[in-house]
Structures are given as structure tokens and as C-alpha cells.
Amino acid sequence: MKSLLQYLRGYKKECILGPLFKMLEACFDLTVPYVTALMIDQGIANHDTGRIGRYSVMLILLAMIGLSCSITAQFFAAKAAVGFATKLRHALFSHIETLSFDKVDQVGTSTLITRMTSDINQLQNGVNMAIRLFLRSPFIVFGAVICALMIDLKAALVFVAVIPLLAVVVFGIMGISMPLYKKVQQALDKVLESTRENLTGVRVIRAFHREEEEKQQYGKKNDTLASAQLFVGRIAALTNPVTYVMINLALVVLLQVSGIRVNVGALTQGEVVALVNYLSQILVELIKLANVIVVENKALACAARIESVLKKKSSLDIIEDKDTEQTANHVIPKVSFENVSLCYNESAEPSIENVNFEAMAGETIGIIGGTGSGKSSLIHMIPRFYDATKGTVRIDGKDVRTMPVEAVRQKIGIALQKAVLFKGTIKENLLWGNENATQQELDEAIEASQALEFIDKKENGLESVVEQGGRNLSGGQKQRLTVARALVRRPEILILDDSTSALDYATDAKLRSAIKHLSYHPTVFMVSQRTSSIRHADKILVLDDGQVVGIGTHDELLKNCEVYQEIHYSQYQKEEKRA
Numbered sequence: 001m002k003s004l005l006q007y008l009r010g011y012k013k014e015c016i017l018g019p020l021f022k023m024l025e026a027c028f029d030l031t032v033p034y035v036t037a038l039m040i041d042q043g044i045a046n047h048d049t050g051r052i053g054r055y056s057v058m059l060i061l062l063a064m065i066g067l068s069c070s071i072t073a074q075f076f077a078a079k080a081a082v083g084f085a086t087k088l089r090h091a092l093f094s095h096i097e098t099l100s101f102d103k104v105d106q107v108g109t110s111t112l113i114t115r116m117t118s119d120i121n122q123l124q125n126g127v128n129m130a131i132r133l134f135l136r137s138p139f140i141v142f143g144a145v146i147c148a149l150m151i152d153l154k155a156a157l158v159f160v161a162v163i164p165l166l167a168v169v170v171f172g173i174m175g176i177s178m179p180l181y182k183k184v185q186q187a188l189d190k191v192l193e194s195t196r197e198n199l200t201g202v203r204v205i206r207a208f209h210r211e212e213e214e215k216q217q218y219g220k221k222n223d224t225l226a227s228a229q230l231f232v233g234r235i236a237a238l239t240n241p242v243t244y245v246m247i248n249l250a251l252v253v254l255l256q257v258s259g260i261r262v263n264v265g266a267l268t269q270g271e272v273v274a275l276v277n278y279l280s281q282i283l284v285e286l287i288k289l290a291n292v293i294v295v296e297n298k299a300l301a302c303a304a305r306i307e308s309v310l311k312k313k314s315s316l317d318i319i320e321d322k323d324t325e326q327t328a329n330h331v332i333p334k335v336s337f338e339n340v341s342l343c344y345n346e347s348a349e350p351s352i353e354n355v356n357f358e359a360m361a362g363e364t365i366g367i368i369g370g371t372g373s374g375k376s377s378l379i380h381m382i383p384r385f386y387d388a389t390k391g392t393v394r395i396d397g398k399d400v401r402t403m404p405v406e407a408v409r410q411k412i413g414i415a416l417q418k419a420v421l422f423k424g425t426i427k428e429n430l431l432w433g434n435e436n437a438t439q440q441e442l443d444e445a446i447e448a449s450q451a452l453e454f455i456d457k458k459e460n461g462l463e464s465v466v467e468q469g470g471r472n473l474s475g476g477q478k479q480r481l482t483v484a485r486a487l488v489r490r491p492e493i494l495i496l497d498d499s500t501s502a503l504d505y506a507t508d509a510k511l512r513s514a515i516k517h518l519s520y521h522p523t524v525f526m527v528s529q530r531t532s533s534i535r536h537a538d539k540i541l542v543l544d545d546g547q548v549v550g551i552g553t554h555d556e557l558l559k560n561c562e563v564y565q566e567i568h569y570s571q572y573q574k575e576e577k578r579a
């Protein structure tokens with residue numbers, strides 16, 4: 001939690017004034033029983049309506065001042081808590097944006113969402129409660145005991161006896177329920193994870209008639225959450241009945257002792273009422289304090305979850321450039337892989353193993369292989385989505401790890417396998433590639449990606465609205481826009497990760513030809529499952545189980561690479577049959 005306190009720094013005034021006003025309110029609250037006692041003893045006992053009136057006005061004034069103090073404290077507490085949560089949310093979001101993919105994979109997207117939302121809300125609640133009640137409740141408990149002792153030492157012994165007992169019960173119940181709140185939070189994580197998966201995959205679920213199964217599984221997770229919440233709720237709910245029984249027993253004892261003291265003339269009736277009031281105040285404050293501690297503990301648990309994300313460092317460190325290998329006479333390839341392996345996690349088999357190749361500037365490199373053969377893994381190492389676990393990936397002869405991620409990505413335009421677009425207009429989405437792109441650059445990208453044909457048909461053209469995730473566009477339209485977005489940057493390196501799979505053969509061919517004839521000459525990496533898409537590449541890498549099993553041109557591979565032959569002839573025959 002310590003490291004999170006920095007986000008409260010701008011709210012020092014609120015953090016001091018909030019508790020201060022709460023303490024003022026507490027002082028007025030402690031005065032009320034005393035004034036009531038005076039009203040009973042001096043006003044009611046003597047039938048003195050004048051005094052009764054004066055004390056009544058005093059009580060109303062005390063209540064009004066107390067209320068104003070309470071509202072002011074609430075204002076400061078809310079201001080500090082909301083400000084703290086906003087700053088923290090912003091910092092957490094910015095931090096997550098810097099994390100490397102492996103770290104995001106490690107934590108998990110849905111739990112990151114829980115931490116950004118529910119955990120921060122919990123923490124905001126904790127800060128608010130702490131400012132308002134952390135000092136007030138103990139202050140009232142001690143204040144009420146001191147006032148009781150000042151009224152009558154013997155009668156106040158009841159307080160001395162009952163407060164530790166109350167404290168044991170209240171804090172005992174709290175101690176039992178605390179660890180259970182962690183379980184509730186974990187169950188909530190699972191429900192949110194399932195919600196997210198179901199909402200994003202709703203079409204697939206319906207297409208496969210998995211609604212019932214999904215409902216059942218969701219129901220199970222929801223029930224687990226509900227039973228965890230009920231269990232902890234039932235334990236927490238014990239607090240009130242148990243403490244009320246205790247306090248009522250204490251009241252009986254207090255009235256018994258006070259009655260005797262009144263009879264011997266050591267106490268007045270008004271003082272008895274004041275003692276009863278103080279005892280009730282103590283009970284209320286102890287219960288409040290227990291609630292505060294529960295909320296604070298939940299907040300601390302959430303703070304630890306948030307801190308654990310903030311402590312995660314991107315694995316994409318910049319290493320020192322010790323390269324001596326490149327010589328002046330050697331033509332430096334645009335991209336090269338030297339004995340590169342990639343393991344997503346330590347225990348798993350490598351997804352890429354000992355890959356070596358060079359891509360010269362302006363060349364087109366085709367990458368092909370069965371599903372799961374490592375095509376995406378291979379190209380993800382160029383923009384440093386993941387760093388090689390062994391070997392070196394170089395751009396312009398420089399180890400990519402010696403360059404800042406932004407510098408590497410600035411050179412690259414990438415259209416990922418899953419076409420992702422954002423809410424906004426088509427133009428806004430394309431400008432992600434380069435926010436300063438000129439109309440001419442946009443036009444060239446749109447034309448090359450074969451997106452012109454469908455953008456032109458739209459009433460608002462480039463200003464047409466793209467809904468969240470691009471759901472108002474077809475798969476092929478989305479793919480063409482993601483290719484256009486990559487081209488708008490006029491990248492030195494263009495990576496197309498199976499990003500034309502939804503296009504028909506003719507459009508795919510036009511797109512490839514347009515990329516060849518761009519006004520600039522990027523080095524192109526084209527991942528595809530279809531040999532027809534990569535057959536004209538200068539060099540084709542054939543991947544099988546993470547290893548390069550063939551490298552060469554289409555014709556060369558057809559002669560000497562069994563895996564390529566298999567892929568090609570299976571498709572070639574299919575196409576023949578179709579024709």
C-alpha cells in the first residue's frame with residue numbers, strides 16, 4: 001500500500017481537514033448526552049420550561065453543527081478518494097500499456113480489468129472510510145469512556161468490563177471473515193473472466209449452440225461467488241445480534257448499578273440517561289470501526305493486487321550494444337535471425353527453435369506452415385512483442401534488444417492475424433498508422449490495400465463510423481483496413497500476418513501486386529496458409545513445429561521441401577477440382 005500512497009500526495013489538505021471535521025463532529029456527539037442530562041436534571045426535574053427550551057435549542061444547534069461538520073468531512077474524504085482513484089487508475093493503465101506481451105499473458109486480461117475497476121473502487125472506498133472514520137470511531141469510544149468515568153466511577157466500571165468483551169467479539173468475527181474476502185475476490189475474478197469470454201465469443205457460442213453449456217458453467221461460477229459471499233456475509237452478520245445482546249445485557253447491569261447509585265444520591269436521573277447514551281454510542285462506534293477495518297483490509301488486499309501489477313516490469317529491457325560483428329563491407333540485411341529460439345514459458349517446449357535467415361531491404365519473405373507451426377511467433381519477435389529467448393533478431397544489423405521498443409516499432413507496419421479496429425471513423429483508424437499522414441499517403445494506403453472499393457460505396461466515405469471492434473464491417477473489410485493502417489505509416493518493414501485470409505483470390509492477388517508497386521519499398525513479411533499468396537516472394541520460409549524445414553523460392557521448395565510440396569499440392573489439387 002505504501003507505494004500507492006504517492007497518489008494521495010496532491011490531497012494533503014483534504015486528508016487533514018477530513019478527519020479534523022470528523023473529530024469536531026465527534027466532540028459535538030459526545031456533548032449531546034451531557035446536555036440531555038442537564039435538560040433532565042435542571043429542566044424536566046424542576047418543571048423549568050425555560051431551561052428545557054434553552055437546552056432543546058442547544059441540542060438542535062449541536063445536531064446542525066455536527067451535520068455540517070459531517071458533510072464537510074464527507075466532501076473532503078470524497079474529493080481525496082476520487083482523486084486518488086483517478087490518478088491510480090491512470091497510472092495503472094499507463095503501466096499496463098508499457099508491459100511486454102509475456103507479462104500481460106502472465107497476469108491475464110480479465111484479472112487486469114478487475115484490478116482496473118473493482119479493485120480500484122474498493123481502494124477508493126477504503127481511502128474514503130479511512131479519512132472519515134479511522135480516527136473518529138476510536139476517539140468516540142475513548143471519549144465516551146472518559147465522559148462516563150467523569151460522571152460516575154463505579155457505574156463506569158460496567159463500561160470498562162464490557163468494552164474489551166465487545167472488542168473481542170467484533171474483532172474476532174472480523175478476523176475470521178477477513179481471509180474469506182480474498183476468496184470472494186478470486187471468485188469474482190473467475191466470474192468476470194467468464195463474462196468477458198462469453199461476451200466476446202457470443203457469436204461462436206450461438207453458432208455452435210453452446211448456450212446451455214455456457215449458461216451452466218457461468219451459473220456454477222456465479223454460484224461459487226454467491227456462496228462465498230453468503231458464507232462471509234453470514235459470519236459478518238453475526239456481529240450485530242451478538243453485540244446487541246451483549247450491549248443490552250450491559251445496559252441491564254448499568255441500569256441496575258445506576259439505580260442503586262441514584263437511590264443513595266450519588267447519581268442523578270439525567271446522568272443515568274447520559275451513561276446509557278454513552279454506552280450506545282460506544283456500541284455503534286465499535287461496529288462502525290469493525291466495518292472500517294473490514295473495508296480497509298479488503299482495500300489492502302486490493303492494493304496488493306494492484307501493486308503486484310505495478311511492480312511488474314516489461315521484459316523488454318534495452319541491453320547494451322556490444323556488437324562487433326557487422327563489418328563495413330558486408331551488405332547489411334534489413335532483418336536477420338541468428339540462431340533464434342523462443343520459449344513462451346520456461347517449462348514449455350520452444351515455439352521457435354534455432355531459426356536462421358536474412359531478409360534484404362525491399363525483399364518479400366513468405367512464411368508458411370501448418371497451424372501452430374510458429375509463423376506468428378516468428379514475426380512477433382521483429383517488433384519486439386516477444387524477445388528471443390536465445391539468439392539474436394537484427395534490424396539493419398542492430399540487435400533489436402539494443403533499441404527502445406518505440407524506435408523498433410516506428411520502422412514497422414503490422415497487420416495482425418486478428419483484425420482489430422477501434423470505435424471511431426475509418427479515417428481515425430487509419431491515422432493510427434501515422435497521425436500526420438497526408439491525404440496522398442492515406443489514398444495510396446487505401447488503394448493498395450484494396451479498401452477503396454468498399455470505402456467509396458459508403459455514404460460518408462472515410463468519415464464512416466467504425467463501431468467497437470469493427471463489428472459493422474465484414475471480416476474482409478476489416479482485414480483490408482488493418483493492412484491500410486499498416487501502410488499509412490509507410491513502414492520500412494511491413495508485416496502481414498495472415499491478414500488477407502478473408503479475401504477472395506482475385507482481391508488477394510491485387511493487394512499483393514499493389515504492395516509490390518508501392519512508391520516506397522518496404523521489406524515485406526507475408527504469413528499465409530496459402531501457397532498462392534506467397535509463391536512470388538523472393539524467399540519463402542517453411543515452418544514445421546517451430547523449425548525452418550525449407551527456405552527458398554517457390555520453385556526451389558517445390559523441388560526440395562517435402563512439407564511445402566504437401567501444403568502446395570493439397571491446395572493446388574483443391575483449386576483444380578474447384579475449377
Ligand SMILES: Nc1ncnc2c1ncn2[C@@H]1O[C@H](COP(=O)(O)OP(=O)(O)OP(=O)(O)O)[C@@H](O)[C@H]1O
Nearest residue numbers: 105344351369370371372373374375376377378417
Ligand atoms: N502467447 C502465447 N503463450 C504461450 N504459448 C503460445 C503463445 N502464442 C503462441 N503460443 C504457442 O506457440 C506455438 C506456435 O504458435 P503460433 O501462433 O506462432 O503458430 P502459427 O503458425 O502462427 O499458427 P496459426 O497458423 O494457427 O496462426 C503454438 O504451440 C502455440 O500454442
